[in-house]
Amino acid sequence: MPVIVSNIQAQKVSEITVRVNQRINTVPASMWGIFFEDINFAADGGIYAELVKNRSFSFNDPLMGWKWISKDEGKGDGRLYNSGDLLRPDKRYVRIQSTSDNGSYGLSNEGFRGMGVKKDAGYRLSVTARNVDSDIAANLVVELVDSTGKVLAENQLSGLTKDWEKYEVILKPVKTEAKAQLNVFVKGKGLVEIETVSLFPVDTWKGRKNGLRSDLVQLLADMKPGFVRFPGGCIVEGRELATRYQWKKTVGDPAERELIVNRWNTEFKHRSTPDYFQSFGLGFYEYFLLAEDIGAEPLPILNCGMACQYNTSELVDMKDLDPYIQDALDLIEFANGAVTTQWGKLRASMGHSEPFNLKMMGVGNEQWGPQYIERFKKFNSALKEKHPEIKLITSAGPGPDGDRFTYLWDELVKLNADIVDEHYYQSPTWFLKNASRYDAYPRKGPKVFAGEYAAHSKGQADPTSRNNWESALAEAAFMTGLERNCDVVQMCSYAPLLAHKDAWQWNPDLIWFDNLKAVPTPNYFVQKLFAANKGSYTVSVLKDKEVIAGKDSVYASATIDETSKELILKLVNISQKSVPLKFSFTGGSVKSQNANMEVLKNKDLSAWNSFSTPLNIGIESMKVKVSGRSLMLSLDGNSVNVLRIKL
Numbered sequence: 001m002p003v004i005v006s007n008i009q010a011q012k013v014s015e016i017t018v019r020v021n022q023r024i025n026t027v028p029a030s031m032w033g034i035f036f037e038d039i040n041f042a043a044d045g046g047i048y049a050e051l052v053k054n055r056s057f058s059f060n061d062p063l064m065g066w067k068w069i070s071k072d073e074g075k076g077d078g079r080l081y082n083s084g085d086l087l088r089p090d091k092r093y094v095r096i097q098s099t100s101d102n103g104s105y106g107l108s109n110e111g112f113r114g115m116g117v118k119k120d121a122g123y124r125l126s127v128t129a130r131n132v133d134s135d136i137a138a139n140l141v142v143e144l145v146d147s148t149g150k151v152l153a154e155n156q157l158s159g160l161t162k163d164w165e166k167y168e169v170i171l172k173p174v175k176t177e178a179k180a181q182l183n184v185f186v187k188g189k190g191l192v193e194i195e196t197v198s199l200f201p202v203d204t205w206k207g208r209k210n211g212l213r214s215d216l217v218q219l220l221a222d223m224k225p226g227f228v229r230f231p232g233g234c235i236v237e238g239r240e241l242a243t244r245y246q247w248k249k250t251v252g253d254p255a256e257r258e259l260i261v262n263r264w265n266t267e268f269k270h271r272s273t274p275d276y277f278q279s280f281g282l283g284f285y286e287y288f289l290l291a292e293d294i295g296a297e298p299l300p301i302l303n304c305g306m307a308c309q310y311n312t313s314e315l316v317d318m319k320d321l322d323p324y325i326q327d328a329l330d331l332i333e334f335a336n337g338a339v340t341t342q343w344g345k346l347r348a349s350m351g352h353s354e355p356f357n358l359k360m361m362g363v364g365n366e367q368w369g370p371q372y373i374e375r376f377k378k379f380n381s382a383l384k385e386k387h388p389e390i391k392l393i394t395s396a397g398p399g400p401d402g403d404r405f406t407y408l409w410d411e412l413v414k415l416n417a418d419i420v421d422e423h424y425y426q427s428p429t430w431f432l433k434n435a436s437r438y439d440a441y442p443r444k445g446p447k448v449f450a451g452e453y454a455a456h457s458k459g460q461a462d463p464t465s466r467n468n469w470e471s472a473l474a475e476a477a478f479m480t481g482l483e484r485n486c487d488v489v490q491m492c493s494y495a496p497l498l499a500h501k502d503a504w505q506w507n508p509d510l511i512w513f514d515n516l517k518a519v520p521t522p523n524y525f526v527q528k529l530f531a532a533n534k535g536s537y538t539v540s541v542l543k544d545k546e547v548i549a550g551k552d553s554v555y556a557s558a559t560i561d562e563t564s565k566e567l568i569l570k571l572v573n574i575s576q577k578s579v580p581l582k583f584s585f586t587g588g589s590v591k592s593q594n595a596n597m598e599v600l601k602n603k604d605l606s607a608w609n610s611f612s613t614p615l616n617i618g619i620e621s622m623k624v625k626v627s628g629r630s631l632m633l634s635l636d637g638n639s640v641n642v643l644r645i646k647l
């Protein structure tokens with residue numbers, strides 16, 4: 001590891017003072033968090049590790065993802081049936097009749113843009129099936145094949161009875177394949193009905209059966225997030241109220257969770273047959289568990305009686321709002337209630353007797369207008385009366401300024417709202433200019449949740465828009481301003497979080513993945529650096545007695561970590577050139593030492609992390625020589641630097 005010793009030559013040196021002993025703002029534990037929305041295949045096809053698409057034939061196109069196939073000149077007939085349950089028209093099954101002695105007839109599933117399977121890893125296949133013709137002992141054969149049809153793994157399920165039963169076998173592929181498919185055949189003569197076909201890796205996050213993709217959750221855990229906001233985003237609202245997110249339909253037995261179309265379904269720019277749904281295999285219980293697993297506070301966002309205002313803007317009549325409010329009250333009981341309560345009992349039956357310790361909840365997502373305020377008022381009175389301990393997150397609309405924004409803020413101040421959620425998808429220049437945005441915010445009144453932000457160089461639907469270094473650098477500069485103002489801005493999350501490289505609607509995103517790999521973006525590393533080096537309280541870092549937000553191209557913030565007794569300096573240089581700095585530490589002793597510094601840098605602002613060069617921009621660690629009360633440091637051009645100095 002190189003040790004950087006004062007590498008400053010004949011350049012003008014900026015003098016910076018850090019007041020080590022002057023405590024300014026406590027950094028909230030929940031300062032840096034994550035925003036999870038099922039957009040870009042983030043849940044089904046992403047973090048929820050199910051590999052079979054439309055596993056219960058429940059999508060509005062019941063055979064979407066499936067096709068009838070035969071093998072070894074097999075012949076037969078395949079039919080789709082509805083179980084006749086009018087309340088659950090999605091309850092369907094298929095009948096496979098194989099009519100040849102030696103050949104096979106059945107179905108193939110394409111997965112979510114293929115299925116990612118790894119050599120020698122175990123994949124648990126389960127089928128709910130029955131043998132219709134008891135005169136014939138039907139053989140069900142399951143196989144994974146590669147994109148050319150070559151068999152990678154095979155197994156057999158025999159002993160099928162005339163009753164619906166669940167059968168399980170393990171498949172072990174002989175080769176790694178990103179675009180595998182699953183075949184399910186009746187081999188030889190036989191008549192079999194199948195209700196659900198499911199395939200999960202055995203290796204999931206924490207080894208939970210039918211759980212989450214471990215590589216993706218690990219990346220989230222590595223960020224050390226203070227909170228997880230779920231389930232979105234516009235998905236909370238739905239295109240119309242009928243397809244809004246209803247948490248009660250996402251808990252209990254996963255097999256009984258009713259699938260619905262995803263709000264983002266029609267927004268694929270590159271696919272003529274939209275195929276995006278929500279199976280809710282990742283439902284509210286699993287979200288709470290995910291937050292707990294990665295040490296983050298859960299932050300559920302609920303529908304407030306308004307469908308997405310970019311779509312239908314459908315409203316529930318004020319006189320019919322009560323069930324929506326009841327959902328919010330019941331959610332608190334589900335999360336925190338005793339096991340003797342209705343919803344606490346359900347939580348316990350799912351495996352979590354202890355409460356999830358819910359402390360906050362969002363009312364509506366990105367709503368605006370008087371209709372929102374009218375609805376929020378009713379939620380606010382009901383929730384504050386019964387649960388004053390729960391902080392409520394409210395919306396400031398879709399943009400960082402303008403009439404909608406001003407109207408909402410004025411109203412929410414009058415209502416003494418707890419926390420207001422601001423969203424900004426803006427240019428890198430906007431982020432740089434706004435690094436001081438919160439310096440002038442009122443110190444009294446509602447706190448701010450920077451709930452969705454990302455620097456966009458181009459439109460969000462533009463495939464050439466990238467998570468490039470320019471965007472990440474601008475976000476880092478802006479985030480020094482968030483940290484400096486953490487008495488006002490108490491929570492922050494980049495958005496969106498995840499995107500499948502073959503199935504996205506929104507770009508840029510924090511982590512890209514395909515069926516086998518995940519690629520953290522430069523923006524991810526910025527988030528990780530800030531969250532992992534949060535500190536306990538801020539101290540001032542000044543040039544000429546002023547905060548450093550763009551002075552000489554440098555943005556800076558500083559915190560003290562009370563546990564490790566370290567000063568943490570975050571320094572962002574947005575100029576192409578290196579910038580020499582001379583630090584003086586006042587009011588506290590700084591030992592001579594080789595301090596740890598983590599750096600993200602690239603001279604090329606258009607650089608990004610692709611699937612072939614995933615670590616083009618990644619965190620480098622080095623040592624910096626600190627002598628007593630001062631430090632000479634040259635910040636590399638276009639760099640983000642986090643320095644931990646022992647006090």
Ligand code: AHR
Pocket residue numbers: 037039232233234235365366398452495496506
């Ligand atoms: O993050 C993508 C979308 O941006 C969210 O769903 C919505 O809240 C915002 O408009």
